Amino acid sequence: MNLFSHKRARRLLHARTADLSSAQQAYLAHHLAGCLDCRAYAGDLRALQPALARAMHARWDYHHHSLESSRAIQQRWKEIQMKRRSVKLIAVVAGIVLVVLFILYGQTLLSSLSSLLNISPMSPMLIVVTPTETQVSPTETPVPPTETPIPPAETQAPTNESQATPTVVEVNELSSFTAHDAEVWTLDFSPDGTLLATGSIDGTAKIWDLSKGQEILVLNGEAGIADDVSFSPDGALLAVSYENGMTILWDTTSGEKVLTLPGTSWATSNGFSPDGTQLAVGYYDNIAQVWDLQTGQVSLTLSGHLFVVDDVDFSPDGKRLLTASGDATAKVWDVTTGEELLWLKGHNIHVFSGVFSPDGTRIATVDRLAKGRVWDAATGDLLFELKGHKFSDIYDVEFSPDGRCLATASDDGTAIIWDASTGQPLYKLVGHNGGVVNVDFSPDGQSLATSGFDGTVKFWDVTP
Secondary structure, three states, rough: OOOOHHHHHHHHHHHOHHHHOOOHHHHHHHHHOOHHHHHHHHHHHHHHHHHHHHHHOOOOOHHHHHHHHHHHHHHHHHHHHHHHHHHHHHHHHHHHHHHHHHHHHHHHHHHHHHHHOOOOOOOOOOEEEOOOOOOOOOOOOOOOOOOOOOOOOOHHHOOOOOOOOOOOOOOOOOEEEEEOOOOEEEEEEEOOOOOOEEEOOOOOEEEOOOOOOOOEEEEEEOOOEEEEOOOOOOOEEEEEEEOOOHHHHHHHOOOEEEEEEEEOOOOEEEEEOOOOOOEEEEEOOEEEEEEOOOOOEEEEEEEEOOOEEEEEOOOOOOOEEEEEEOOOOOOEOOOOOOOOOEEEEEOOOEEEEEEOOOOOOEEEEEOOOOOOEEOOOOOOEEEEEEOOOOOOEEEEEEEEEOOOOEEEEEOOEEEEEEOOOOOOEEEEOOOOOOOEEEEEOOOOOOOOEEEEOOOOEEEEEEEO
16 A cells, blocks of 8 residues: 555545545545554544534534644654554664673573572582471470481582582481461570470460470460560560560460560561560561560660561670661661661562571571572671572571571472581471471570471471
8 A cells, every 4th residue: 555545545534424425435444444554543533523523512613623633633643653663662672682681691690590490400419308207296295306427528518519419318307296277477496495486377376395295375465467476585475576566575484464565567576685675676667676675665766777677686795686678678786876887788679587696797688589698797798698499588597506507498398407607508408388487496406496388387307
């Protein structure tokens, strides 16, 4: 079709159908059947007919309105054509950019992705630990761990990765039981290791006697999800943070409420100071607060984050507080003055958890992109990354009591134990039916407790 054909068709479109001869109507119908642009033009013209009718009803001059209508349609059509050309140009430029980036960085990207998904032969060796099928009910006493000799260090991490061969190291699951009928979001060992506290999406927190394998207290705060639990340093109190913003301190012997700390929004996390006189609480409205437990009043409010504060942790000397936030950062604060001491900005997405090492010299953080990082707690320098989980959320990270190991809990259904000095993955613990939400080392460092979306708590032998 030539330009004259389009012009003739569009001229006929502006005339009333009753004024067109049968030949003109046939020509117009034939042209519209084969021309997408003119069909779109006709559609725009029909859309303006109500405005034309209103104009005629308002006694506008018919010829003047027809002329204005035609100009409006032509202008609109030019805008549509320009928009289409812009989209095509953007698509072409984007394609060229992607091709250039793939040529320059494609090999590196593929290697990183393969390593992330654990399918590359060059990825660090992981020891997959498959638990036994038999679970131990809460009424049964856990079976004592079987001590397993530790293989030499050179067999765990061969110097030539391309020739690495799997090393069989058995890590025994000590016991497993169903703690709640819903997801177990948090757990914590008592300081003496005889009790375990759990918190669940079902709104309850429970305290378990590990020597008997029995539930001894059910703490029902009637305040929504029990998001975090923490024993006080002397084990006499259990702090439970709830969805409605309250953090309740319970007597671990009687199960009675000792103190209720009202919050401004969802209380996501809590942690006692080493001397037990203060409690830090993180909230969904971007702040963290430090409570004086002797007066029950807020002694410090930290408001430097831009999104939810998902975790809080006191340094071992009690002088600093670590906060991990959904704004992709973690921060270290002076507990006395509220001054921001460090701003850890290496993550690119929501930081779920952060913790000080037992000696206070390092900080570990984990995020939603399966990445963990270990930092120098004095300078804020990144020391190394933890790479080993599949591409999914890492919900929790904990140091072992001696600081030699790290444990992480992931939505990929596993927990991983890492060498805390190098960041190399040592053991992968597989057994939960769904994501693993929380990890906690026993005070003696001999076992690791994990909780998950399947409502269970599992104990693992980590004596190596």
